[in-house]
Amino acid sequence: MSTLIFVVFVAVFLVTALLLTATRAGASKELKETLDRLDAVSITAKDVALDEAAIIKREELLSDIPWLDRLLRRIDFFGRVRLLLHQGNVGWTAGTLLFASLGCAALGGAATYVRTHVILLSLLMAVLAGAIPWLYVLRKRSSRFAAFEEMLPEALDLMVSALRAGHGLTAAMGIVGREMGDPIASEFRQCFEEQNFGLELRTAMLNLSERVPIQDVRIIVVAVLVQKESGGNLAEILEKVAMVIRERFRLKRQVRVHTAQGRLTGWVLACLPPAFGLGLYFARPDYIRALWTTPLGLKMLYTGIILTVIGVFVIRKIVRVRV
Known part of the structure; x- marks a missing residue:
């Protein structure tokens, strides 16, 4: 019976993977041709048609599978997932992330059930395994934001120099997009292009703060918008913001040391209980098997998992000091 269930789980996973691969390979030839034409327009044309092409192209797909794309567009949650994937610069669609999560959940749950024959534990492992792709995306997102923050003071210095040389704010952002590296170059370049396509400065800056929701970017956006409404020396404002950001970095490094x-x-x-349990499983499998084959063992196992998770979150809350 357990072998049959395992085979069913693996078959579902393989069919899902094959369906995704086949559909992506044969996805709408007409759509690909349209995107190719838009790419050509974006590179070669600098006239009014660029505005229309850019607007169409920014309606990104949620999935390469047409019917799944239409389905996901009806769910607001996957719009936020698309933003999350953009922030992590993973290169996936929301549909790809969904399939990856379901595949990991199926494999994790099936493998656990084959070894333990405990449905509740198998469901728990399926949930944990299904979260792996999401954790990967969140990790990439955090790394990208950290790199963005590190480059931000230098970008502000470049904008200050451009403003003092007589360039406007939009041109200064374009210089950052051309002269600096990713991730900050791509975000400032997109903000620059949005303004060239006709968006107001306020809308473009708010879009930037939505794509990069970190405190320093919010400070810059507020400073720029307030200066636009009330006037003042924008170069001096950005120079002071850069100085504040550098001081925050210095203080943040000190906090991390302490x-x-x-x-x-x-x-x-977090790592000791799973490592100890894995070692016992290979060294004394009969000894540790009581944790999932007896009612008392299951209670101890679930209690241990819950207390470990609570302990990790409590320690994380204690040592996470906002600067």
């Missing part, structure tokens, strides 16, 4: 021991404790608490 909280290093607490963060290490959290990692030990």
